[in-house]
Amino acid sequence: MAFDSSPAQPPQAPPPSNPQEFKATAEAVLTNVEWVIEGKAQTIRLALAVMLAEGHLLLEDVPGVGKTQLAKALARSVDCSVRRIQFTPDLLPSDVTGVSVFDPEKRDFVFKPGAVFGNLILGDEINRASPKTQAALLECMEERQVTIDGNTYRLRSPFMVIATQNPVEMEGTYPLPEAQRDRFAARLAIGYPDVNAEMAMLDHRGEYNPLESLQPVCNGEAIVRMIATARAVHVSPELKRYAVDLVNATRSNAQVRLGASPRATLQLLRCAQVLAAMDGREFALPDDVQQLAVPVLAHRLIPTTETTMGGGDTTGVVADILRHVPVVSRMGRF
Amino acid sequence: MSGQRHATLVAAASLALTLTPLLGVFTGIGWTVPVLLTVAVVSTAASLIRAAGRGQGLQTLAMVAALTAVMTAAFNGGTAVLFVIPTLDTFAFWLTTINGGINDIITLAPPVAAEDGILFLTMLGVGIVAILHDMFIVGLRTPALSGLTLLTMYLVPVSVAPEATAWFWFVLPAAAYLWILGDDNLRRVSRFGHRFTGQGRLVGPRFPSPLAGTARTSGALFITATLMLLAVIPTNTSGLVDQVAEGYGGGGGPGGGDLGAVDPWAKLYGQLNRPDPIDVARITTDRSSPGYLRMHVSDFLDPERGFGPSQWEQEDLAPLGSLQYTGGEVYEATVEVLDLPDPVAPVYGRPVEVDLNDDWGVLPDLNVVGSRRTGLDSVESYSFSFTDPEFDASVLNATDPLPEDDPLRERNTAHPEGFTELDSYLEEALGEAETDFEKVLAVQDYLSPTNGFSYSTATENSGDQSVIVDFLENKQGFCQQYATAMAWMLRAADVPSRVVIGLTRGTREGDEWVVSSDDYHAWVEVYFDGPGWVPFDPTPSTGVSGSVPFDWEEEPDPDTDSEDPDDAGATDRPDATDRPNEEPTLPGQEDPGETDETAGADDRAGPGPLGFDPAWLALALLVPLPFVPALWRAGMRRARLRPGRVTALGAWDETLDLAADYGVALNDSLTPKQTAAALAAAAPDAAAPAEALASAVAVHRYSGRGADTGPLPEAVTDLHRALDKSVHPRRRLRALFWPASLAYRFAAAQARGASRVGRLRSKMSWRRSNARGDGAVTGRP
Structure with a gap:
């Protein structure tokens, strides 16, 4: 097995963090993300809440309001592996889940993990992929594991899919069926910024891209601990x-x-x-x-x-x- | 049936009920068919136009057209086109008919046959009233105004034939009016609180509104409160409590409950004012100059009504056989009854024998022959024998007054206290008079034409306190006021006296005395110890046909004080026989205990048999009533904040109730935090206590551990103060005296009851499932 991901084993739950630590960490992440997305504190809060509730997030809004920015900023604030999938009509399910390929040296099939083997998966424009590719991702979302050629590979923890879609442009899209929409814990719309926030954005973006300089404020392990705290x-x-x-x-x-x-x-x-x-x-x-x-x-x-x-x-x-x-x-x- | 069609039906039916008094005006019931047909046609026309969705203007036009058509069909004299379309000739024909009708109305006394002219006027009047009635009730939706049309209908028979419209005829129109109001208000009540969609359609109009129960209950409460209030308002002379109190006092209101108790005063007035006098009786008697015929005796005095009719029942009557001969010459008389529907038989003087059947009896003390079982209308004629005692002025003058504690004296001098206006007139009238007889003559002289008094029936038909004052002031009145004023003044001067209502002897036609409706009369009787009851007539003889001058109404001549043997017989006899006779023959009605009560009811402040006036009880119940909600609310608050037993939930309930009292809009979908924010928005000072209370209830409810209740009572107090400070004084008063939270709690309790009923109902019958509409799918579309 070339892939380091072990077959399904329940992960050892780390000890829950105490409420103060939880609050402090959460606020640090929020501050971080708010640095990139101006004036959308409540949306960011809810997005983080979905992550800590082990849910998946569907960002649905018109182009250019910062869906991808939000997802990226959230991912960057947490020191964990981030994968990004740009959904297109020709994307194949194996691109998402991974595929077994024949290794001539080992004379065996070797599992090449797909994009889904990360902590945070950004699925951009999810409604542009064909239903079967969507289905492949959505199966992983619910079951948190991938089964290829009889082998089951457990996904990482924390695991979260942040998918974006554009509700306006319907040409050549495959709208998510409600059974699959149901897999997303929440759907958020970002909405246009207000005047002040948009002015501030122009000021900041003029000099540099804040996303570039964003530093992680916690790691995946902390997130797992916070998840346990929240459940209690x-x-x-x-x-x-x-x-x-x-x-x-x-x-x-x-x-x-x-x-x-x-x-x-x-x-x-x-x-x-x-x-x-x-x-x-x-x-x-x-x-x-x-x-x-x-x-x-x-x-x-x-x-x-x-x-x-x-x-x-x-x-x-x-x-x-x-x-x-x-x-x-x-x-x-x- | 739609609401409007229902209302139309109610309007027509109520109008039909109001027509019932007309039964007394017409002979037979043939007239009802065309009249009811008129009402039906008018209503149908209105209903049809309404069904076509046309407005009030067209509805009225249609009703007028329908009325014209009906009138044409009934009265066309062969001039109409197609039977229902009037031509000019038809209108001319109508004019003649109307003239005939008016002539008939002037000349004929009711009951009349429904001949052409009168029937035409009746149909026209009823038709016009029907149009107005329909407009008020259905078209304009102002059913209260329909009372005017109903009253109009009722006034016609009342003005034409007062005696034909007994009180019970009023019951049906009154019931009809209540029906109209009730029907309209029921429609309102059942709609009370219905939700509307944005487009103005009712949400679920088939189901009762969620507040209908509350509306019904509060409606019933308000009606009860209104009735209680009406009962104690002192200006309302016919108030419920007055009636009840009188009932206790043995008096009983006018009407007393049975046919025979028609107010004789009203009858007297009605008869005297008849435009067309009718003969009521023909009497043959061997007495050459008969006196008055007595019918009713009024011996209790009420400030509101003056002398009221003496109340008696069948049981109070002594059998006719108990009449005793008390000496003097006996005369015979035979009365041919022409129009005497009364339950009393007019008799002269003191009857000795009366040949009426066993239904009749005599009231021993009052000398009235009467019956509660039958009336004179079932008697063609009767005869009786009587004596007609004569009295002598000097003998009367020589009698001593009755002892003060004599029950007869007490009863017949009872008069309302505090009638100060009378006292001044009385002083003027009495002058130097000393003996009872002198007082009588002094008062009678005072009321004579020489003092400026004159006879007129144009005064009010009443003998109450204010009318008597008017009479004494204006010196104009008729026999009711003369007799009432004289007896009242005499009672005030401690002379036992009472009023008698009856007939004068009428006019002589050959061998007969013909008594007509103009001969109804009232006079006074004064009691002298010895001679007994002696009649006096203060009314000037010029105003009364057939009046009889009484010989003893003269100043006693001190010189002629000799005892004429005849007179001595007449005066001494009662002394020997009447007096002992009187006391033992006072069964039931006149026993001493009841005498006291009658006096008590007279001055209206005395205790009834219960020991107090029920009005006071009602008042005692009513006075604290406005404070009940405030007290209840305060008690609730104290219970919730009792030290040591206060809970976060209790304090929160109090918070919500305070918000309701002070009109802070909340609803049950608000979380405690949002509620606190709403309170803070209403009163800035309330922010801190409201937040403390909200977080306490949130901790209590959602944290799984108890909240600290220590500071809560203080927080509630602070909140109360802050809210109190922030609102308008009017709202503050309302929060104190009529806290809205009580109403909400009441409604919530109602709703819980209703939901229990609802669950039961849904078990019993199929109802459209609320959980999943018809359009719902269980999977993908």
């Missing part, structure tokens, strides 16, 4: 009920043809745990869940034709649900 954050039964109520509301909403999956509930709470830990709290609050509801739930819903025709979208639906689902369910008035 307390989630009360009331909050679980609230999350379930929210997800249930998407299922019964008249404007939605397909509601969110149970996986969505799970990821909603895991991301909420991370946000709580980033605040230095040992318990999650409904405020955490509310911040995450649109990013985590909206991309999984399929709106009815009437909603689409009426100019509505699932973001609006989730926001509406947030306004109507009681935070404490029938246990008190509020």
